[in-house]
Amino acid sequence: MSETKVIARVAVPGVRKEQTDGAAPSSAPSPAAADAAASSALHALAPRADFPLLAANPDLHYLDSAATAQKPRVVLDAIRDYYETSYANPHRGAYRLSHAATERFHQARATVARFLGVADEATLIFTRGTTDAINLVAAAWGAANLEEGDEVVVTGMDHHANFVTWQRTAQEAGAHFRIAELTADVRIDLDHLASLLNDRTRAVAFPHISNAVGTINPVAEIVRMVREKAPRAVIVLDGAQSAPHLAVDFASLGVDFYAFSGHKMGGPMGSGGLIGRRALLEAMPPYQTGGDMIEFVHDDRTTWNVLPYKFEAGTPNSADAVGLAAACDYLSAIGMANVRAHEQSLVVAMSEALASIPGVTVFGPPATERSGVVSFALAGAHPHDLATILDEHAVCIRAGHHCCQPLMRRLGVSATARASIGAYTTLDDVRAIREAVAAAARVFGG
């Protein structure tokens, strides 16, 4: 079950890697990645050739990685290899193939846990993604703990997955739903947040990074504040935008729950997870019921399986867990510090390039303090029109409310245009979006 494998590297970037001896395909990026890490943002940190879709569309400028990331070949290979060599229903069969499938599934959990700084891998529960993970906490923890008169706190920048889930959970329990307001440059107003915290506060849920504008929130400071002023509160961190872009160490974050999505990390759609503190998870009732999550089913009652299985009812999505683990290995080989450095230099360059076009407004804090997200507006042009014109230039961006209607209200807009960066983004993509937005300004400027 050793995770240490000798990786047979080939000299040409992006060329299909050789496999290790009888094991899963190597999840390392091509060797060019390591060299690129040290070089400028002119080149992709993750070589384009590693991503079949990008390799097949050399002129495409994919700037929607905050919505979902393109898939490295090693992820697709790992999933295929699992289905072709080790596939059966995990945890069920007494035959060797089922055992092999179970082993690969368990290895995947260990890999993802290690990637996110989780020492106790049984506290990592596989889910369909961030939304599913937050719903798990809200439903299971909320049902057992929230009472009438309690208070639940979110922020004005929360994604609907956090905002709506806690809004409904609070309302169903008769608890008060509080919203921490934002500063003018779209940070959480920490003074206002502090004023909302008290002994009745039972849950504080907020994003590690704002998906809509890219603000990186001061988690350590907020955690300190919550522990001091709201000692009965659990802290739920929405990590959908941090797991793919920052080095995440659950142990040192100090939060109680961390939710993330595999597909934003280059893993398959429908993968992701929830990390929680063991004591909290053990005290929580199950989320869904069914196969695998039981210990013993009596006629009149049922007892639950141990962690993590208590929260993984039904046949697990083991193939996508294997794919997610390959994505974690791919990112690990590049190095998350390198990913952050690459994306930071590009977000600065892109923000400057766009802000230099007359009529463009970029939302949020200074670029150096954002993840790889540039949320912007062009005077006189609706974001939806901008996205269409950019698409004509083969530039893919998102236009809309980004599942953040409460934030859009606070910004005083109905929608923004959002360009977002990944490890495969380059300065050529920055050039392309600048030219496309300038062209849009010519259509709508008159």
Place this chain on the structure above:
Amino acid sequence: MTNLDSLYQEVLLDHYRKPRNKGVLEGATAQADGRNPLCGDEVNVAVTMEGDRVAAVKFTGQGCSISQASASVMTQLVDGKSEAEIEALFERFHGLVTGTAPLAEGEAKQLGAMAAFAGVSKYPTRVKCATMSWHTLRKAMGHE
């Protein structure tokens, strides 16, 4: 004309920048709201009916150029028309923007400003923007 030029024709941009019949209609006899939750566009269409004829029509709302220009052009086209005439106009518009009934030779003149929306058919993601105000009008008149 490139696809983009045919989408963003001057007529359309003119209606976007200077929408006609935009505002609240006092004494409206019917109204409805339309919304595109994906992009946040919204429109309210209010009409005053006299018999089965539209005696007055106005819209309010906000959204992209296609949705706002479409609402503006629609109010001009349906003003004074009967419900049956409006249904026929909608059917023509729908065929035009979805591409199921493209602009026929020499038809542009007859269709007037409606013809400016023919370019939408090249952009499947924008069809909803163009049809939202029409669906909202039909909802107000009890046809949806």
